[in-house]
Amino acid sequence: MKKVKGMLMAVVLLLSGMLLFGFDSKASGDPLDEYSHYLDSDGKLILDEYHGKSANVTVPAKAMYEGRMRETYIYKETFSKNTYIKNVKFEKGCKISNIGYRFLGGPGLFSYCSRLESVDMTGVDWSELDSAYGMFQNCVSLKTVKGGNWDNECFDTVKYMFEGCESLETIDLSKLDTSRVTDFESMFKGCSALKNVSLSRVNAKSIFGFSNMFYGCSSLETVDFSPFAGTSIKGHSMITGYGFDHMFEGCTNLKYIDLSPLEGGNCNALDTFKDCSSLKTVNLHGLKLYYNRNMFNGCSNLSTIYTPAESEAGDLPNKMCEFTNGRFGSVFYERLSQAPANSLIMVPPTRKAEGETFAYNGIKYRVTYSAVEYAKVEVIGIETGDEVVVIPDYACDENMASYYVTSIGKNAFGGNSTIKTVILPSTIEKISAKAFYKCKKLGNVVIDSRNLKTIGKNCFKKIKKKAKFTIYARSKKKAQTVMSKLNKFGGAKNGKLKYKKAN
Template identity: 20%
Template sequence: MLRVLNYRGKIKRSKKMKKVAALILTFIMLVSAVSGGIITAWALTSGDFEYTVSENKATITAYNGSAEVLSIPSTLGGYSVAEIGEGAFQNNITLQRVTVPAGVNKIGARAFYSCVMLRSISLPATVSELSEKTFANCSSLERVTAAGSLTKIYREAFNYCSSLQSLNLTSALTYIGDNAFANCYAIQINMEKLSGDITYIGSQAFRNCYKAYGSANISAQTTVGGLAFDACGAQAINFNSEHPKYSSENGIIFNKDKTSLVRYPAGRANTEYTIPSTVAQIDSYAFHRAQQLESIVIPESVSIIGDYAFASCLMLDNVVLPSSVDELSDYAFNSCPMLKSVSFPENLISIGAHAFGYCDLREINLPSSLESIGKYAFYRNYNLTEAVLPNSVTEMDSFVFEDCRALSSVTLSENLGAVAWGTFANCEALSSIVVPEGCTEIEGAAFMGCKALESVYLPSTLEYVGRNAFSDTKLVEVYYNDAQTKWEIIDINETGNRPLQSAEIHFGGWHFHSYSISGLNNDMLVFRCSCEKSYSERFSDYINVRGSLPVDLNADGIVNAKDYAILIKNY
């Protein structure tokens, strides 16, 4: 071993000799590799391309150019290009048209991921498989030309290729991965091309392929993942009778024994449908985006309606829920813009979050069994005018009636402990509200943007008012059901609540008059409240306003107490 004596008489190993030894070792390894006929993963550069070489074949690992139109070279540094490596072109923002050369037999995962300007690409016959996320998020990609037949398309290969219009699928295709074509909104895939040779169709494989068409025929050997055809434009999806998991009837998917309705094809042309009486459960997303469906008959056998079950059924205009349903799941009828009326069952216990958001309900008659309402349940029902919450309701989540701009009359449950965040935000027609005794909190933004709100009745139990609870309102009068000394200890957040604090506050008890007919004085009806207040109304006006009925109810030519007796008995 070489040693060097330093001037202090100490012996140390030469650093220079270490470097020499390392170079010699590297040279020996290189010679050994070359002599064995292999050059392993050597990083090289040619023009705008970076590549590696293995077994005398080049794999492109990166592209550093800025071309808009690119023909990928078939050779780099004298080596044939066999692969496009993982992420080689990902996030490129200039490429618009690409041609992949013959000889390339593999395109790696994310090879063209998020090339947002890419509009078309040509693949050679040597490419038979597309790896995961190969073209995912290529939002401008319109056309993929495959010279050969693709046999396998792995997960998310075309996910969110929202402009993709066509791709030729052949009988050679055997595998379609999860989300392979999900969110390809414009793609016009003929579902009849899904032949019996396909062994796997992944979860959400064709989700949101709105313009897909035709009837899919699924063999008994094909494994199909959940939501594979959700919001897919297929007119029918037929399963072989020997399929171990699913069955079908008229192109509608059920579980094997038809107790669950799994998928009603979004492209089905029928406007009406009656669910078979064998069905106990409507699965999540079962009717999602059923574009032509106007009317649905749900039998008493159904007890479960899943999340998003009827969401975005754009033509659905009325629903009668059977008494067997006691819970409505989240988003059950969300974004049904033509839905004007819903008949709620008498034993309904809960309405899920967003259940009727973005619908067109005009009135809601909630049953006395109802206990809870989820957040945003009736959000943006612009034509809803009245809401009566039965006293059975003890829990109402945030933003339930937000942006119900025509809502002018609200009756809250007497057992509601709090008015939650944003519950009535932007209900621009609401002019007065009674917060019942027992309620302790009015949370932030609860009445924010109620531009017509002039009077509010607040309970003696109120302890807290959150920020912006009454911002952008026209409060003039506040009726507080207790003394001023108690009002002054309520925790009122000062942010955005100036309208509440500036209004005229009336202290002491408040009473709402509930009049009933107490008699008839000539042609005037007399009404009296339990508090002894009374008023009179002309008999003919009262009758006509309430139903355009004749004043002379017994048709004897005289308006008198006999007509009044008929009124009390029948009206």
């Protein structure tokens, strides 16, 4: 009996001591047991490294340590490289200080946490934070970041913040205060699932650049840069990695981008839009680009570029040309620096290879020459039963790539039983053998002969008797020469000439 009373007395004394002096961190079940922790010189309780194996973690804002309830501070790379955590929630008021190594980079708070899926940072106090370098770097399973009320002037860099977060589809950074941020390098690099990102709170005044910012974001369709209005880009013209180098490289789903809100001089733009195969429109108005080689390399669907204010030493993947209603203009630019400032320039899409075919407005074509400056096709047939066939001077394929129509192919309309009238444009250089052979109802032929060089054998043989040939030429004598060849080689016997002066 005395032993029992003694044991009860010991328990009472123990509980009394705990109530009087506090619960010690070394006691069993203490949440601090999962962290390496210590008091710094200022008496702050630092949670230095998490070595627990829990999938779901709640980070305490306060903890009992050495007889006192103390505020906790998350420090350096506390959760870095942990392969167990999946979901993390910070208690309200939890402080984070000096994430990563301030000057040398190093691991971030959650870098390389390969199983991490969600983080709730709603209650975090960011007042003592100065860097977000690599905060979620290579968190390959991360899908959700909740909260993130980064509304104080804390960060001066966001480099590599979400690099390699390949499962992240959307992120709201509308409360991210960037007034001190000078570099967005690789912020979302490798976020291949990222579709939407909100940067509406951007208020940075001077930035070194955006190199690799969205590199490899293959699901991204566009980014709104209007919040960057008035921001000055200070990229150095002689140092790669500044300005816009590789900024959107590999963004294969990117369709439109407007960088005109930005201002800056002598910025690099090396491979900025390389392999953006869906990109159609880019606005660079207001920028001054220095080194922009391969800027649009692999942009096979690019059709509209608003040029920068100034540019030097830059080559585009192909010669640039003006487009009017889908047709080539006469002015070509081998280099971006030769393009008139702030003008609208169209870059033709990738053309079909020689020998490939397509249809345009009911007429079939085969590519005979696919050079950018002067792509050509020949007519090889017709899909409709029209009585009047007007051959255009150009045709566009399904990608709106444009080609001059320069010839009527061999037997293209041979045996057609419906055509009564055919009109050939001034771009026609050749009418191939038997092109209109046995078109028995064809009685009206209009030819603009200014570029016609070759008339194939029997091209008009066995058409309607006494067919009328209206020939546009620079002189009547030239029209008569064409008609003579049509009679002699083309089989157009008894054809009647009507001369029209070509303008």
